[in-house]
Amino acid sequence: MAQNPLPAAALRPVPGHRNGPFAELAPALDASEVRLEANRCLYCFDAPCTRACPTGIDVPAFIQKLATGNRRGAARVILSANVLGASCARVCPTEVLCEGACVHNLDQKRPIPIGRLQRTATDWALERNWLPFGPGASTGKRVAIVGAGPAGLACAAELRRLGDAVTLYDAREWPGGLGTFGIAE
Numbered sequence: 001m002a003q004n005p006l007p008a009a010a011l012r013p014v015p016g017h018r019n020g021p022f023a024e025l026a027p028a029l030d031a032s033e034v035r036l037e038a039n040r041c042l043y044c045f046d047a048p049c050t051r052a053c054p055t056g057i058d059v060p061a062f063i064q065k066l067a068t069g070n071r072r073g074a075a076r077v078i079l080s081a082n083v084l085g086a087s088c089a090r091v092c093p094t095e096v097l098c099e100g101a102c103v104h105n106l107d108q109k110r111p112i113p114i115g116r117l118q119r120t121a122t123d124w125a126l127e128r129n130w131l132p133f134g135p136g137a138s139t140g141k142r143v144a145i146v147g148a149g150p151a152g153l154a155c156a157a158e159l160r161r162l163g164d165a166v167t168l169y170d171a172r173e174w175p176g177g178l179g180t181f182g183i184a185e
Ligand code: SF4
Pocket: 040, 041, 042, 043, 044, 047, 048, 049, 050, 059, 060, 101, 102, 103, 104, 112, 114
């Protein structure tokens, strides 16, 4: 796959988009909102939110860390389970997954905004270029992955953690698949 910079056309502001195609659709929670929402969580023992998460993120564990101001710890919980946690925080259909399963719904209360809290934690990591893990000791194995969409990227990250050398191939000039080319408003 070519190591091209993003084509200029991809970064050009698009009429009708806020500040271009990579602008955020929803604002981030501010610090007091993060504290307030994190402290509404009941830290359920059986955590239906976690059971509803396709990547199995320990939701109450990361929310508890946010409630005490530990964004690094929250990011560690999320990214250890899902290296694409920052993307998922923005594009997952949380209303039918983790937030749809939140017990607050049973009391007709607003569910915990899990996706936006997840974004708070993973943005902390992104802004610092921080990951809770690195490549593992080399196994001497080489793996080719065809398709550099979210599944290919997540697979590559897991294999690198285990020490395999990975090469990604993709028909497009940039990796990311739907994450780069296909997410619609
Ligand atoms: S179901 Fe809701 S209240 Fe319970 S742990 Fe998950 S986010 Fe917190």
